[in-house]
Amino acid sequence: MNKKSNMKNNSKIVIWTFFGTIFAMYVLIAFLFSVSEIHTRDYYYEDDNGYRSDTFSIITTPENKALESTIKKYADDKNLKLTITYADNLEIVDKLNSGEKFDAIWASNSIWLDMLDSSVKTSNLKSTSITPIVFGIKKSKARELNLIGKDVKMEDLLNLIKSDKLSFSMANPIMTNSGASAYFNIISTLAGNPEVLKREHLEDKTLQDKLKSFFGGLKRTAGDEDFLEQSFLNGDYDAAISYESSIISINKELEKKGKETLYLIYPVDGVSICDSPLVFMNNGDEGKKENFLEFQAYILSKEGQDVLASLGRRTWYGGVTNNADKKIFNPEWGIDTTKYISSVKYPSKEMIREALLLYQDLLRKPIHVVFCLDYSGSMNGERIQMLLEAMDYIFSEKALTSMIQFSSRDKIDIVPFNGGTREVWSTNNGKQTNDILHKIKNFKVGGGTDLYYAIEKGFTILENESDEYNVSIIAMTDGEINIGKFSSLSRKYNSLKNKIPVYSIVFGDADEDQLDEIALLTNGKVFDGKKDLVKAFKLVRGYN
Numbered sequence: 001m002n003k004k005s006n007m008k009n010n011s012k013i014v015i016w017t018f019f020g021t022i023f024a025m026y027v028l029i030a031f032l033f034s035v036s037e038i039h040t041r042d043y044y045y046e047d048d049n050g051y052r053s054d055t056f057s058i059i060t061t062p063e064n065k066a067l068e069s070t071i072k073k074y075a076d077d078k079n080l081k082l083t084i085t086y087a088d089n090l091e092i093v094d095k096l097n098s099g100e101k102f103d104a105i106w107a108s109n110s111i112w113l114d115m116l117d118s119s120v121k122t123s124n125l126k127s128t129s130i131t132p133i134v135f136g137i138k139k140s141k142a143r144e145l146n147l148i149g150k151d152v153k154m155e156d157l158l159n160l161i162k163s164d165k166l167s168f169s170m171a172n173p174i175m176t177n178s179g180a181s182a183y184f185n186i187i188s189t190l191a192g193n194p195e196v197l198k199r200e201h202l203e204d205k206t207l208q209d210k211l212k213s214f215f216g217g218l219k220r221t222a223g224d225e226d227f228l229e230q231s232f233l234n235g236d237y238d239a240a241i242s243y244e245s246s247i248i249s250i251n252k253e254l255e256k257k258g259k260e261t262l263y264l265i266y267p268v269d270g271v272s273i274c275d276s277p278l279v280f281m282n283n284g285d286e287g288k289k290e291n292f293l294e295f296q297a298y299i300l301s302k303e304g305q306d307v308l309a310s311l312g313r314r315t316w317y318g319g320v321t322n323n324a325d326k327k328i329f330n331p332e333w334g335i336d337t338t339k340y341i342s343s344v345k346y347p348s349k350e351m352i353r354e355a356l357l358l359y360q361d362l363l364r365k366p367i368h369v370v371f372c373l374d375y376s377g378s379m380n381g382e383r384i385q386m387l388l389e390a391m392d393y394i395f396s397e398k399a400l401t402s403m404i405q406f407s408s409r410d411k412i413d414i415v416p417f418n419g420g421t422r423e424v425w426s427t428n429n430g431k432q433t434n435d436i437l438h439k440i441k442n443f444k445v446g447g448g449t450d451l452y453y454a455i456e457k458g459f460t461i462l463e464n465e466s467d468e469y470n471v472s473i474i475a476m477t478d479g480e481i482n483i484g485k486f487s488s489l490s491r492k493y494n495s496l497k498n499k500i501p502v503y504s505i506v507f508g509d510a511d512e513d514q515l516d517e518i519a520l521l522t523n524g525k526v527f528d529g530k531k532d533l534v535k536a537f538k539l540v541r542g543y544n
Contacts, residue, residue: 053285056081056083058082058103059087059095063226067308067311078294089176092105104279107279110277121283124296131276133244133272134271136247167237168240169220170221171225174403178274182272184346184352185270188344189270197345199354215363219237221542225242235523249312250262264333278299310328320339367472370461371413372415372457376417380446383508384445388441390529393534407430408431415457415461418445424461455473456488459492473524474505475504477505499523500522503540505529505536505540506527
């Protein structure tokens with residue numbers, strides 16, 4: 001073998017040795033990394049409810065999403081593993097009463113903590129800010145109605161609503177804190193501010209008639225405050241009832257768009273005050289309590305309070321100060337932070353539940369809803385079964401447990417769709433649904449997906465409905481719309497005198513881009529029902 005061949009072979013040996021070493025190092029690193037991962041997972045303690053001992057967990061309400069970056073920065077600075085779960089107040093109560101565990105509870109209002117079972121142990125409750133529930137009315141409308149700079153009572157607003165001079169949008173009292181707090185405020189003031197709200201007040205026919213008239217002015221409802229803001233900004237409404245901080249947020253956006261802002265009205269006979277309590281959930285871990293107290297101290301520190309104030313939340317004692325930032329608490333919007341706000345008293349735990357049931361069954365404005373149900377070929381098997389079980393829940397007494405039941409004053413239409421059906425099943429009594437439920441369960445699956453036609457049919461059904469009803473369309477689908485055109489749907493929608501929102505629930509392989517397009521057109525929303533169709537429908541019910 002010559003010298004050149006030896007050099008060539010030696011070079012091959014060096015190269016293979018080099019790559020062999022790299023490969024061995026890679027295997028070793030991968031092994032060590034996997035061992036580390038396994039060790040980390042083994043280190044975690046997780047109980048039957050998914051509670052992890054190594055992580056500080058907070059459950060809070062959606063309005064605190066605005067604080068997420070602040071909370072995460074705090075956790076990073078403290079090298080604290082943190083999880084945040086968002087849920088509406090009633091859902092928080094249900095989760096905790098059913099045994100779910102967290103380390104900190106940050107609710108919108110202390111009234112919801114009073115609804116926790118005695119088995120849920122809490123301590124160290126402190127209010128982090130206060131936020132009144134107010135009326136925000138377009139300033140030109142408020143001036144027209146002679147409300148600027150005047151003492152206004154709830155009865156004055158009721159009379160304006162009864163005479164068709166004022167309408168409003170509001171978050172749903174069953175699903176949201178702002179809606180529920182506003183509702184209790186309206187009940188209390190129209191009942192004459194009793195020392196304690198009793199069943200006899202709720203059963204009083206005169207009060208019930210006043211409340212029906214008041215909610216007859218409700219033009220748009222929403223299942224969360226963020227969507228209420230967006231629907232208000234995208235729609236054409238005279239007024240909204242919500243958090244003072246939410247109306248401030250709406251006004252900031254209106255100013256950016258060069259649009260007319262809202263003037264805030266604080267009824268002098270009382271407003272609801274939300275105290276945003278932050279409380280420790282005692283699961284027997286003293287280390288977690290130390291973490292909680294440090295976090296609570298930060299939120300109550302000047303730095304934390306400044307963040308809250310920047311979001312339009314009152315962080316001063318009693319909510320009164322001469323030093324509020326007037327760019328946020330703008331006097332031109334009717335905000336006077338130097339003036340004491342008279343607060344109403346909240347009902348007891350038992351009366352809260354009775355009042356909410358009364359609202360759902362008797363007081364809320366009746367609805368006329370069209371369900372567009374997917375019976376296309378892709379629905380065969382498990383998916384159609386999911387749909388049928390969901391509809392069975394919706395139209396049975398089971399809905400009472402979630403307070404999403406229909407009332408006898410509600411109208412319901414069912415538009416089944418595939419590639420060719422043109423049927424409609426109807427009832428003018430939301431409690432008499434056996435006939436339509438029978439038809440829902442016995443309709444055959446097959447064909448394409450013509451959702452556009454079904455929604456257009458819904459528009460036709462609802463477009464001439466009277467103002468006595470809130471109208472909406474709920475589409476439940478699993479697939480891509482492969483028949484019809486969006487342009488046709490758009491033309492139909494734009495021809496409507498009264499705009500009708502479309503809420504879609506997706507499951508299976510639904511094309512969410514198509515549904516998002518429909519939601520954007522109609523000022524509606526898309527909900528994910530892929531894991532739990534019934535839960536998705538519960539959310540939708542907050543919007544109609």
